[in-house]
Amino acid sequence: MRKSLVHNQKNPSSEIRNPKLEKSAIRNPQSAIVLVTGGAGFIGSNFIRYVLKKYPADIVINLDKLTYAGNLENLEGIKDNPGYRFVRGDIADRELVNRLFAEERFDLAVNFAAESHVDRSILDAAPFIEANIKGAQVLLEVARYYGVKKFLQVSTDEVYGSLGKEGLFREDSPIRPNSPYAASKAAADLLCYTYYNTYDLPVIITRSSNNYGPYQFPEKLMPLMIRNALNDKKLPIYGQGGNVRDWIYVEDNCRAIDLVLRNGRVGEVYNIGASCERVNLEIVKLILKKLDKPESLIEFIEDPRGKAHDFRYGLDSSKVQNELNWSPRYDLEEGLDKTIEWYLAHQGWLERVITGEYLDYYRKVYGSNYSITP
Numbered sequence: 001m002r003k004s005l006v007h008n009q010k011n012p013s014s015e016i017r018n019p020k021l022e023k024s025a026i027r028n029p030q031s032a033i034v035l036v037t038g039g040a041g042f043i044g045s046n047f048i049r050y051v052l053k054k055y056p057a058d059i060v061i062n063l064d065k066l067t068y069a070g071n072l073e074n075l076e077g078i079k080d081n082p083g084y085r086f087v088r089g090d091i092a093d094r095e096l097v098n099r100l101f102a103e104e105r106f107d108l109a110v111n112f113a114a115e116s117h118v119d120r121s122i123l124d125a126a127p128f129i130e131a132n133i134k135g136a137q138v139l140l141e142v143a144r145y146y147g148v149k150k151f152l153q154v155s156t157d158e159v160y161g162s163l164g165k166e167g168l169f170r171e172d173s174p175i176r177p178n179s180p181y182a183a184s185k186a187a188a189d190l191l192c193y194t195y196y197n198t199y200d201l202p203v204i205i206t207r208s209s210n211n212y213g214p215y216q217f218p219e220k221l222m223p224l225m226i227r228n229a230l231n232d233k234k235l236p237i238y239g240q241g242g243n244v245r246d247w248i249y250v251e252d253n254c255r256a257i258d259l260v261l262r263n264g265r266v267g268e269v270y271n272i273g274a275s276c277e278r279v280n281l282e283i284v285k286l287i288l289k290k291l292d293k294p295e296s297l298i299e300f301i302e303d304p305r306g307k308a309h310d311f312r313y314g315l316d317s318s319k320v321q322n323e324l325n326w327s328p329r330y331d332l333e334e335g336l337d338k339t340i341e342w343y344l345a346h347q348g349w350l351e352r353v354i355t356g357e358y359l360d361y362y363r364k365v366y367g368s369n370y371s372i373t374p
């Protein structure tokens with residue numbers, strides 16, 4: 001007898017069975033069975049929340065390994081939704097992915113699962129190759145075998161490399177990744193192209209700029225600065241803080257990903273950005289102002305990224321705007337207000353996600369005299 005996935009879990013208690021899913025073999029033509037990988041992370045959890053609200057008849061299955069960045073608390077409030085189920089597992093585990101596809105016969109698959117932090121990839125590239133390249137290949141291969149209707153790979157503007165002071169990345173800009181993280185994402189994108197070209201797998205790629213909003217792990221710029229400022233700790237800015245990022249509120253990205261998934265053209269890449277470029281120093285000063293904290297908390301540190309630190313990202317998103325009628329709903333002021341409000345209301349979450357592993361990591365990047373504990 002075939003072993004059920006329930007028995008394959010490292011943590012079986014995290015599996016949630018529910019009646020609607022037991023019946024998912026009886027297909028409702030109005031609904032889709034959607035695989036979301038990496039749904040316990042920042043963007044993935046926001047995306048699941050968005051989909052379950054917008055398409056109450058859809059069934060969403062979240063496959064997540066629960067690395068340091070994955071947290072089931074991010075899905076609090078929807079874990080009992082009859083259209084949702086969590087499966088703990090690794091996208092690079094071919095056997096598990098195969099059994100999951102065999103059981104669920106997904107219509108749509110969205111791959112968020114990845115090692116996502118540039119600084120970590122500089123410390124050790126190996127987990128990035130495993131999750132971001134091998135994991136993507138396993139998903140593509142199994143999706144091909146079971147014939148999903150759409151496979152969306154969540155990629156990043158970092159695959160394009162760095163811009164100088166002028167210009168924007170378009171979908172046909174050359175791929176020139178500079179960090180191991182960016183290279184692993186670029187490799188996955190190339191695999192996606194080849195699965196589309198070679199096997200006609202209906203693949204679409206989105207490449208978004210820097211997301212911010214609720215549930216972002218505090219190793220990334222905005223939540224790290226918010227947490228440190230709230231605790232009156234130093235705010236470590238790499239170099240002189242002159243690097244430029246193009247910011248998008250996470251809900252705007254989720255809405256765009258969903259539009260691309262349902263209505264985008266297969267074999268295409270869609271850039272997703274909100275035309276919101278800011279130098280890092282400006283972002284940090286804005287956070288301090290909104291929290292009513294002094295700029296004296298800022299400390300400029302030697303750039304741990306060195307040559308791998310891309311100077312500037314800026315996305316031309318006219319394709320998704322013109323083809324799919326998408327535009328961002330939040331500007332930086334409004335998005336940052338919502339973000340700060342969320343972190344202020346979830347300080348318990350902020351402290352709970354910081355484990356000993358994170359403190360070790362923090363010491364490696366920022367040095368041992370740079371404490372973030374009280």
Ligand code: NAD
Nearest residue numbers: 038040041042043065066067069070090091113114116211
């Ligand atoms: P995140 O680090 O917050 O979450 C990643 C999630 O993937 C975690 O829940 C983790 O447990 C899970 N995961 C990691 N390896 C896995 C594996 N092998 N199998 C199953 N699950 C695994 O990341 P995020 O910021 O939410 O990013 C999500 C995706 O979006 C990533 O693919 C990232 O490259 C891409 N992206 C992120 C941004 C951004 O600004 N955050 C921008 C553009 C693209």
Ligand code: DAU
Nearest residue numbers: 116117118156157158209210219220221236237238243280
């Ligand atoms: O552009 C999309 C990418 O955005 C995603 O693909 C990545 O998954 C995501 O992590 C993000 O990458 P960045 O490296 O741009 O994000 P991060 O928040 O780590 O850093 C933003 C900028 O802030 C960058 O120029 C480095 C700087 N920085 C970051 C940290 C954590 C600091 O100056 N100090 C810090 O402590």
